[in-house]
Amino acid sequence: MNPGKILLVEDNPDDVALTLRALKSHNITNDVIVAQDGVEALAYLFGSGGTPPLEELPAVVLLDLKLPKVSGLEVLERIRGDDRTHLLPVVILTSSDEEQDLITGYKLGANSYVRKPVDFVEFTQAAKQLGLYWLLMNRAPPTPRRP
Amino acid sequence: MSRLRDWPIKRKITAILLLISGLVLLLTSAAFVAYEVVTNRQTIRIHLATRSRILAANSTAALAFANVADATELLDALKYDPHVVAAALYGQDGRVLATYPVGAAPDLIPAAPQADGYRFEGGRLVGFTPVAQGGNRRLGTLYIASDTKAVSDALRLSGVIAIVVLGIALLAAYALAAALQGRISEPILALAETATAVSTRQDYSVRAPKLGEDELGTLTDAFNQMLGRIEDQDRELRRHATDLEQRVEARTHELRERNETLRRNAAELLAANQELDAFAYSVSHDLRAPLRSIDGFSQILLEDYAAQLDEAGRDSLRRVRTASQRMATLIDDLLKLARVTRVEMRTEKVDLSAMAQDIIADLQRTDSARQVDVTIATGLEARADPPLVRVVLENLLRNSWKYTAKQPRPRVEFGSTEANGGRAFMVRDNGAGFDMKYMDKLFGVFQRLHSAAEFEGTGVGLATVRRIITRHGGRIWAEGAVDQGATFYFTL
Numbered sequence: 001m002n003p004g005k006i007l008l009v010e011d012n013p014d015d016v017a018l019t020l021r022a023l024k025s026h027n028i029t030n031d032v033i034v035a036q037d038g039v040e041a042l043a044y045l046f047g048s049g050g051t052p053p054l055e056e057l058p059a060v061v062l063l064d065l066k067l068p069k070v071s072g073l074e075v076l077e078r079i080r081g082d083d084r085t086h087l088l089p090v091v092i093l094t095s096s097d098e099e100q101d102l103i104t105g106y107k108l109g110a111n112s113y114v115r116k117p118v119d120f121v122e123f124t125q126a127a128k129q130l131g132l133y134w135l136l137m138n139r140a141p142p143t144p145r146r147p
Numbered sequence: 148m149s150r151l152r153d154w155p156i157k158r159k160i161t162a163i164l165l166l167i168s169g170l171v172l173l174l175t176s177a178a179f180v181a182y183e184v185v186t187n188r189q190t191i192r193i194h195l196a197t198r199s200r201i202l203a204a205n206s207t208a209a210l211a212f213a214n215v216a217d218a219t220e221l222l223d224a225l226k227y228d229p230h231v232v233a234a235a236l237y238g239q240d241g242r243v244l245a246t247y248p249v250g251a252a253p254d255l256i257p258a259a260p261q262a263d264g265y266r267f268e269g270g271r272l273v274g275f276t277p278v279a280q281g282g283n284r285r286l287g288t289l290y291i292a293s294d295t296k297a298v299s300d301a302l303r304l305s306g307v308i309a310i311v312v313l314g315i316a317l318l319a320a321y322a323l324a325a326a327l328q329g330r331i332s333e334p335i336l337a338l339a340e341t342a343t344a345v346s347t348r349q350d351y352s353v354r355a356p357k358l359g360e361d362e363l364g365t366l367t368d369a370f371n372q373m374l375g376r377i378e379d380q381d382r383e384l385r386r387h388a389t390d391l392e393q394r395v396e397a398r399t400h401e402l403r404e405r406n407e408t409l410r411r412n413a414a415e416l417l418a419a420n421q422e423l424d425a426f427a428y429s430v431s432h433d434l435r436a437p438l439r440s441i442d443g444f445s446q447i448l449l450e451d452y453a454a455q456l457d458e459a460g461r462d463s464l465r466r467v468r469t470a471s472q473r474m475a476t477l478i479d480d481l482l483k484l485a486r487v488t489r490v491e492m493r494t495e496k497v498d499l500s501a502m503a504q505d506i507i508a509d510l511q512r513t514d515s516a517r518q519v520d521v522t523i524a525t526g527l528e529a530r531a532d533p534p535l536v537r538v539v540l541e542n543l544l545r546n547s548w549k550y551t552a553k554q555p556r557p558r559v560e561f562g563s564t565e566a567n568g569g570r571a572f573m574v575r576d577n578g579a580g581f582d583m584k585y586m587d588k589l590f591g592v593f594q595r596l597h598s599a600a601e602f603e604g605t606g607v608g609l610a611t612v613r614r615i616i617t618r619h620g621g622r623i624w625a626e627g628a629v630d631q632g633a634t635f636y637f638t639l
Contacts, residue, residue, distance in 0.1 A: 014440035021447065066432045095439070096431035099486075118438045118475035120446035120468075 004059025004140060005031045006131070009041040009075065010093075011067050018120065019062070019093075022127030030135055033058065038070025042078055045085055057088055060134035063110075065094040065101055073104055080109040087141035089134060157332045164324035165317065172316045176309035183305035187298045191230075191272060192265050195293050198228070199265075199276035203289045206236055206278050209245075210286040213238060218245035230293045232271060236278070237288040244287065260288035270295060334363040338370055351378035420489060427485045434478050441471040473605075480607035483538075484592065487614050492532040494619075499527040499572065502537055503561045506544050519551060524562035527572060529639040535615045536639070542608040543574040543635050549602055550578030550633070558632075566636060577632040581625075589625055612637075 006023070010016050016034055023032060033054070035041035041061070047053035061079070065072035072092065079085045091112040092105045105113050114130065117123045154162070202221065209217035218236045225231045225247050233255035234247040241259045265274035276289040334357075341355035351374055357367045445464045453461065503523045511519075529536070544559065551557030560575040581589065581596050588594040590613040595606040616623040619639045627633030 012436055012440075014443070015436065018439065018443040094432070095435040096428070098428055098431050100428075116435075116439060118435055118442050119472050120439070120443040123439065123443065 004056065004135065005033055005054075006135070007033050007035060007041065007044060007054075007058040007061045009035045009038070009061060009067065009072065010064045011036050012064075015064070015116070018123065019127055022120075022124040023131050025124060025128075028128070028131035028135060030059075030131075038067045038072065038075045041075050042070065045079065045088075046082065057085065059140050060089045060091055060130075060138075062091050062093045062130065065092060065096070065105070073101075073108060076105070076108045076110060089138065089140060091130060091134065093130070156335055157328055160328035160332055161321065161324045164328065165321055168320035168324075169313075169317055172313050172320075176313050180302065180305045180309050183301050184298060187301040188267070188272075188295070191293065191295065191297050195272055195274050195291060196265055196276075199274050199289055199291050202234075202291070203276045203278045206289060207280050207286055210236060210238060210278050211280065213244060215245055219247075219249060221245075222247035223249075225291070228293075230296060231291060232294050233290075233292045235290040237290065239285065239287050241288075255292065257290065260290065263288075267295065330359075331363070334358045334367060338363075338367060341370070341374075345374065351381050423485060424489060427482055427489070430478060431482055435475060438471045438475050438478075442468050442475075445471070477605050477607070480605045480611075481592075484607050484611045484614065487535060487538065487611050487618070490535070492535065492618060494530050494532055497529055497531045497533050497536055499529055499536070499540065500525050500561075502533075502540055503527075503544060506537075506541050507559075510545065510548050514548070517548075517552070517557070519548060519557045519559055522558075522560040522562070527561075527563055529572070531619055531639050535618070539612050539615050539637065540574075542612045546608065546635075547574055547576035547578060547633075549604070550580075550597075551576050552578075552602070554578055564636070566638070569638060571636040571638050573634055573636045575632065575634040580627040580629050580631045580633045582629050583627065586625065590623070 008016065008019060010019065016036075020032060020034075033044060035044055039048075041063075042048065043051055044054050045057070063072045063075060067075070072094070076090055076092075079088055079090060086109075089111045090109070091114060092101075092110045093114050093116060094101070095116055097113075097115045102113055114126060117126060151159075202225075206218065206221055208214070209221060222234050222236065222245050225234050231247070233251050235251075235256045236244045236246075237260045238244045243256060243258075246256055261275055263275050263277055265272065267273075272293045272295055274289075274291050274293075276291075277285055278287045278289055279285045334355075337358065338355045341353055344353050345351060354371045354374060355367045357364050357371075445467045448456070449461060449464050449468075456464070500523055507521050507523065511517075540561075544561065547559040551559060554577055556577075558575075558577045561573070562575075563570050563572050565571075579597065579602070585596050588596065590609045591606075592610040593606040594610075595604060597604070613623050616637050616639070621638040623635065623637040625633055625635045
């Protein structure tokens with residue numbers, strides 16, 4: 001079985017570095033594709049301006065909410081609104097646990113909502129569990145055929 | 148025709164006067180006429196009797212000798228009295244000897260003499276007079292019938308006089324009544340006019356004119372006094388009404404202004420709340436990220452470069468991590484405090500006893516090493532917002548749990564008590580307590596009465612509790628002494 005890829009949508013390079021380290025330190029060796037804002041994330045998923053989308057959909061999208069240009073919630077809305085991606089597992093991974101974000105996130109169809117802990121030990125733990133669960137334990141929906 | 152009682156008083160008085168004087172005059176006239184008639188009848192009767200006796204005395208010879216010619220001649224003398232209608236002389240045997248006029252119609256002369264005397268019969272005065280000689284020897288009877296024209300003439304004349312007098316007298320009475328009724332009716336009419344003016348124009352300043360010192364004068368005075376009192380009261384009433392109107396006006400104006408102020412305040416509050424929302428959202432997202440970097444990279448340094456660092460370096464990094472994590476906790480607590488202010492409240496009946504049990508069970512699970520003697524009163528209920536009141540209980544019970552940590556026999560109690568005439572809930576412990584001197588700092592944000600080394604905490608919990616209690620319109624206060632425990636009271 002070929003475990004899929006992780007699409008990490010995260011604008012903060014520190015968070016990118018920390019997340020990658022957390023994942024790697026637990027031998028989750030899958031490719032992690034990093035999108036630094038919403039526009040880039042959408043380009044990876046749907047392609048834009050001549051750039052084709054990813055060959056294969058990621059196994060999970062780790063989505064930050066506060067992003068420049070196009071926000072995480074907008075990205076989620078686009079993902080759920082498109083036939084190609086509407087079953088794609090999306091985990092919101094963000095700093096806040098504001099009630100309005102939780103409600104909107106789940107309303108728009110997030111599969112999970114994880115708050116990034118400040119404590120790096122806890123953060124590493126969370127990243128490991130996320131990776132293990134979504135890449136190894138969870139069965140992704142069948143990939144829809146590309147038109 | 149209008150009913151008598153609806154007549155104007157003028158007409159009534161005139162009518163009464165006319166009726167009385169008419170009646171008096173009528174009775175007087177009737178008496179006058181009756182007197183005239185009776186007197187006349189007596190007079191003609193006396194005349195007839197006198198004439199009959201004279202004629203009877205002269206007739207003795209003619210009757211004694213039954214001399215018809217003499218008798219007829221005697222009777223013929225009656226033609227000089229125009230009133231005599233018929234006459235006859237009867238003989239001793241009762242037969243007619245002679246008549247007047249000669250050959251008079253049989254219906255004028257009775258066939259036989261009747262009882263002596265003079266009487267009115269069928270509109271005539273008839274008389275039968277004895278004709279006697281020497282006072283006791285009856286020779287016959289004289290009959291004379293006279294008309295009563297004199298009586299009817301008298302009757303007519305006196306009637307006419309009576310009617311004329313009656314008419315003149317009534318006219319005079321009417322004129323007098325019309326002239327004099329004013330004495331009575333005028334004050335009454337003046338009163339009525341004044342009363343009408345008062346009732347239609349509601350003008351209590353008019354007064355009825357006083358026209359005399361009689362009972363009507365007294366009535367007018369009383370009426371005017373009454374009007375005076377009504378006028379005073381009316382003026383007073385109007386003054387009160389105006390006063391009231393002005394006060395209502397002022398109060399309305401004041402209310403309107405207050406409403407306006409309230410509306411402005413509400414709008415400002417809404418704007419402030421929205422700002423706070425945006426601020427909290429931003430804090431929640433943006434303030435934690437750098438802390439994560441600080442903590443994360445410190446940890447990476449500790450993991451990857453432990454060998455290059457001496458113990459002091461590693462200690463510094465650990466302190467950096469502790470500080471960043473504490474900062475994160477502070478931010479979280481502050482956000483909670485802000486949320487408590489922003490969140491919409493929905494009050495319902497809350498079983499506080501069950502909620503406290505739940506929280507204590509949680510504490511016992513996460514801190515199973517500790518043995519705390521917990522007492523929770525049953526059946527404590529209140530109307531409150533469930534999640535918010537849970538924050539209150541959680542903070543207070545956790546505090547008690549925390550501050551009794553150094554107690555050999557820790558005790559925590561949740562119950563209710565009488566306070567200021569109402570019921571207050573209370574959370575009591577026998578823990579570290581506090582100095583009442585610092586009472587006012589107890590509920591302040593970031594205010595702590597213990598060092599972090601003694602008891603950890605951010606100093607936001609009780610501030611959050613107080614804000615929730617305030618939002619419920621309740622009150623919170625505390626009693627305590629150092630090392631003798633603390634009791635927190637609150638109302639909802």
